[in-house]
Amino acid sequence: MTTRLKPLVLAIALSGAALVQADGQLEGRITDARGDTNYRGAVISIDELRRDVLAGPAGRFRVPQLPAGEYTLSVRMGNQLLEQRRIVITDNETLNADILLNSGSEVVEEVLVVGQAAQMQRAIDRQRFADNMINAINADAIGQLPDNNAAEALQRVPGVSIERDQGEGRFVRVRGISPDLNSVTVNGTQLPAPEAGTRAVALDVIPSDLIGSLVVTKTLTPDMDANAIGGSIEVESLSALDREGAFYTLRAEASYDEHTDQTSPAYALSGGNTVTFSNGQRLGVAGAFSYDQRQFGSDNVETGGKWDLDGTEALEEFEQRDYSIERERIGAALNFDYELDMNNRLYLRTLFSSFKDDEQRIANAVEFDDAQLSGATGPAEVIRELKDREETQEMQAFTLGGEHFIDAWTVEYAAGFSKSSEDESGGISGAGFTGDFTDMGFNGTRKPRLIAPAAFFDPANYDLDEVEYTEGLTEDEQTSVNLDITRDFFAGNYPALVKFGGKMTRREKTQDISEYVFDTFGGAATTLDNFSGGKLDYELGDFGNDIRPDSVYALINGLDKAAALDEEASRVGDYQIDESIDAAYVMGRVDINDLRILGGFRYEQTDLELTGTGLDSTGNLVASNARNDYDHLLPSLHIRYALSDSTLLRAAWSNAVVRPTFEQMSPSFTNDGLEAELGNPALKALEAANFDLSIEHYTGTAGLLSASLFYKDIKNFVYVTDLAGSPEWAGYDEVITYRNGDDATLSGIELAFSQKLSMLPAPFDGLLVSANATVSQSDASISTYDGGTLIKRDIDLPSQSDVTGNLIIGYEKNGFMLRLAANYKSDYLLEVSDVADERGDIHQASHTQLDLSSAYALTNKLKLTFDISNLTDEPYYAYQHQEKYNAQYEEYGPTYRFGISYTGF
Incomplete structure (x- = not known):
């Protein structure tokens, strides 16, 4: 018997041991007088047994293994009792107890179905009754998030912060862990990453209109993929079974970018229908389509960490950059649910997203002959550079599966396919015009402003x-x-379950690039005045004229493209990595009065095949192939104890494993005998042992007060180093590669509070408050060779902020909704530039952003919205060593959005 099959065989053996036939079970569906089944997340309780379950899609619920007897059945949402009745369970029979709610109740209609409080309450209930530690964000009843994309919505979750690109939220960090060490799934199918070297999924490509809910899992159970050291992010899309009959929402929006004075449109349509056949079977079809086009820009000044800090504050070089950007997002989803009966369901989930990023960057790169102090002037070479490229990222995901309840057994299965791509069909990655000038300089170290003679601004130079x-x-x-x-x-007398299963995953990552360098122009006029446009609007100092991309394209289109091919760079940039993961798990759960215990283990076997090309010291291109295989046994234990009806204590020990990124593992390399740059196919996977302890107290509507402690022991974290001077690379000046580090640790505390202040007198009873803060610290050790001597030093984990926090003050009453959201993250280590010298480290400065959302319901179907992103015009700032030394400063300005939506149901 192979090693990888043993856990699954053990699981099957355990499932047949000491199982006692249940006496009976309860099932049903929650609807209201209008036929609405949008009560997913309602709490169904058997009061005498202290058994609780959450209603699932279409308001369905099921409580298995109930001893015969008479009980009290209660239905609650947010501690509000919606229904209570007596039921009788009979030996070996299933009781159907459909629940019809009175939709005329103002509390149910306004608080529990739509609005901020409803979103918060459903998310809190989901967290409360979960086996493990999760946080959730629910869209409202018509499938809308209060933020513009999944990444920006997730930044409101305790312990979660985001990385922004041009001011827009893109990548998500959980508890300070790099986005590469988190996983993202859509309807249970993992999303691969479109970018070449990374595993991180940019969540700004998923429009909010396609999302039903977002769940961040911080402690993994054995039935989950183990590839998340920070957290696992699940995107759940719309389901038609959450409503009865047809429903739809139309949305139109216009956004205004203050920085560029550009106005851009957005449109969305979502809806569905559920049909009940004469035999009782139900078919639900839900779909969504969204289109968003945004024109905006930014002004940037950056040094890239080129300060000479050996006793001076001199600067070697810096750049001015002006960005003009147009981003277009198209998203679509089509989902099918087929309910044969209460115990059998089939589904198909689909998602498509296209993200087109058209970026034009004009830069002035100033390189001083000698490093200069602020206010001084001297000779410098200037490169005026154009970058003009259009990248299209596409994601698609398909999940086909089923769920069947067979007496005391539940069988679930799914087949998933997902694909991501990034296509750059051809663009100018750099067109450089050079000139030499005297009297060049700068003023200021945080936001350097150019000092230049008049000749600098003349494109003929x-x-x-x-x-x-x-x-x-x-x-x-x-x-x-x-x-x-x-x-x-x-x-014995305690309800329990055993769950086992397996998963087979196959992944292929490929990169194919072609690099062309045109450096002879056949006598064409090539001074900048032949390519120059009008004066650029640049707010960070004097800049000069634009560069026209069409003029540069016209020049190179008339040249021999084949002769310009850089075959070495093109071949070395290509690779293919095949990754196979086979997993099996077994876990058990038992409820002993107020105590729930869940434990088990997961086994994962990983096989890697890596193919690339290297450039050796003789200048020859050679095939570079490698294999790497490893396996992991990952135990976990989760404990939940009810101190009272409203207070829970949780503890968890879980283990995770994340494979290195594709760039880090790439077999491609360059080696000219003095300098080398190479990936490391032999890298070990990152492993983490995670320990969590939390206490949660639930109060009233949307009420939660919680505190969570966490500690992570991370082995084999990966970092960039220089091996020149080591025994293997003696005589080399530079050898840049990746290596596994020693153990790293991350620890911290998360605090969260939320409450709807309905106890206040009118009109203040519409207020609600949500706040959270995470305080953490990390420690890691890295090493390099300096002059043949091994040097080590301690660092914080990259991307880990010591403090992150959110504050949301909301108001909703009489159809009016207002939300002011503040997000804060303290500074963090962004990049280790020189392992041997911490003065080269690049840090991102602390960042606070304010966003305002508002809505007014003209009728129960027609709603107006007005939002402001980046209300206080917070810039992006990164620095070298100390905050006064610029690495990058960038301004975006606020964005204003006005929209109108119409909902029919």
Whole structure:
């Protein structure tokens, strides 16, 4: 018997041991007088047994393994009792107890179905009754998040912060862990990453109109993929079974970017229908389509960490950058649910997202002959550079599965396919015009402003040096099949279950790029005045004229493209990595009065095949292939104890494993005998042992007060280092590669509070408050060779902020909704530039952003919205060593959005 099959065989053996046939079970559906079944997340309780379950899609609920007898059945949302009745459970029979609610109740209609409080309450209930530690964000009844994309919504979760690109939220960090060490799934299918070297998924490509809810899991159970050290993020899309009959929402929006004075449109349509057939079977079809086009820009000044800090504050070089950007997002989803009966359901979930990023960057790169102090002037070379490229990222995901209840057994299965790609069909990656000038300098170290003579601004003083042109296609494709089997039983007098299953995943990541360098121009006029446009509007000082991309394209289109191919760079940039993961798990759960215990283990076997190209010291291109195989046994234990009806204590020990990124593992390399740059296919996977302890107290509507302690022991974290001077690379000047570090640790505390202040007198009873803060610290050790000597030093984990926090003050009453949201993260280590010298480290400065959302319901179907993002015009700022030394400063300005939506149901 192979090693990888043993856990699954053990699980099957355990499932048949000591199982006692249940006496009976309860099932039903919650609806209201209008036929609405949008009561997912309602709490169904058997009061005498202290058994609680949450209603699922379409308001369905099921309580297995109930001893015969008479009980009190209660239905609550947010501690509000919606229904209570007596029921009788009979031996070996299933009781159907459909629940019809009175939709005329103002409390149910306004608080529990739509609005901020409803979103918060459903998320809190989901967290409260989960086996493990999660946080959730629910869209309202018509499938809308209060933020513009998934990333920006998730920044409101305790312990979660985001990385922004041009002011827009893109990547998500959980508890300070790099986005590469988190996983993202859509309807249970993992999303691969479109970018070439990374595993991180940019969540700004998923429009909010496609999302039903977002769940961040911080402590993994054995039935979950183990590839999340920070957290696992699940995106759940719309389901038609959450309503009865047809429903739809139309939305139109216009946004205004203050920085560029550009106005952009957005449109969305979502809806669905549920049909009940004469035999009682139900078919639900839900779909969504969204289109968003945004024109905006930013002004930037950056040094890239080129300060000479050996006793001076001199600067070697800096750049001014002006960005003009147009981003277009298209999203679509089409979901099918087929309910054969209460115990059998089939589903198909689909998602498509296209993100087109058209970026034009004009830069002045000033390189001083000698490092200069602020206010001084001297000779410098200036490169006026154009970058003009259009990248299209696409994501698609399909999940086909089913769920079946067979007496005390539950059988679930799913097949998933997902694919991401990034296509750069051809663009100018750099067109550089060079000039030499005297009397060049700068003023200020935090936001350097250019000092330049009049000759600097004359385009006739610049000559075209070369044009770099790039074509590239990156694809990341994944298929998976999983089977999960659950058996409910009694362990003595205590309800319990055993669950076991397996998953097979196959992933292929490929990169294919072509690099072209044009450096001879056949006598064409190549001074900048032949390519120059009008004066640029740049708010961080004097800049000069634009560069017209069409003029540069016209020049190179008339040249021999084949002769310009840089074959070495193109071949070395290509690779293919095949990753196979086979997993099996077993876990058990038992409820002993107020105590719930869940434990088990997961086994994962990983096989990697890596193919690339290297450039050796003789200048020859050679095939570079590698394999790497490893396996992991990952135990976990989760404990939940009810101190009272409203207070829970949780403890968890879980283990996770994350494979290195594709860039880090790439077998491609360059080696000219003095300098080398290479990936490391032999890298070990990152492993983390996670310990969590929390207490949660629930109060009233949308009420929660919680505190959570966490500690992570991380092995084999990966960092960039220089191995020149080591025994293997003696005689080299520079050898840049990746290596596994020693153990790293991360610890902290998360605090959260939320409450709807309905106890206040009118009109203040519409207020609600939500706040959270996370305080953490980390420690890691890295090493490099300096002059043949091994040097080590301690650092914080990159991307880990010591403090993150959110404050939301909301108001909703009489159809009016207002939300002011503040997000804060303290500074953090962004990049280790020189392992041997901490003065080269780049840090991102602390960042506070305010966003305002408002809405007014003209009728119960027609709503107006007005939002302001980045209300206080917070810039992005990164620095070298100390905050006064600029690495990058960028301004975006606020964005204003006005919209109107109409909902029919």
